[in-house]
Amino acid sequence: METNGVRPTPEQARSALVDTERIQASAQALAATPWPNWFFITLTLYVAALPIAYGGAMASTDWLLPGPAWMGIMLAITAVYGSLFAVAAKTWRNKTGVALRFDVLPKRATVPLAVGLPVLLLGASFAFRITGRPVWLIAASLTGAAVSVGFHLAFVRLHRKTS
Structure with a gap:
């Protein structure tokens, strides 16, 4: 903020700091904006389908379908999910100029989700x-789908609170 060798006044310096904090908060709010609805639905369906597909693949005998068919289904839905995740991330980055970030989310929500959801989905199998x-x-x-919906709603609430 220095121009022509003149130092800023304390008020100007404080104002610059407030502006910087506001810009940082705005960037964090932008990065914390909820997923597009189509991706939220895709994620919820994936989380709901995964335990059934994994359970079918792990069944000791053929359950509804042969084991290799369940493995194929599981690989196919995972590939579709991964592709749609890439599309959602690219669309978001092109739209906002900010990459999707999870580090702006509260750790008290993301850590239990990152640990608990795999235990739930795989433990059931x-x-x-x-x-x-x-x-x-x-x-x-059903529990995985409810967790996905709940996390999305918390994500939306966090975005509204920070923007």
């Missing part, structure tokens, strides 16, 4: 293999 009862897969599928 192990329980299904041991017991042979598909209720484990259905419960994990």
Whole structure:
């Protein structure tokens, strides 16, 4: 803020700091904007389908479909999800100039999600293999979808609070 060798006044310096903080907060809010709705729906469907596909692949005997068919389904939905994630990230970056970031989300929400969701989705498949009862897969599928919706709503609320 120095021009022609003149130092800024304390008020000008404070004003510049406030402007800098406002720009940083704005950039963080932009990066924390919720996923597009189509990707949120895709993510929720993927989370709901994964325990059933993984459970079918892990079943001790053929359950509804042969094991290799379940593996093919699981690989196919994962490839589709990965492709759509790349499209969502690229679209967001082109639209805003900011890459999708998860570091702006509160750790108290993201750490339990990153640990708990895989345990839920994969643990149900192990329980299904041991017991042979598909209720484990259905419960994990519904719980995973509910967690996805809840996390999305929290994401939306965080965005509204910071913007």
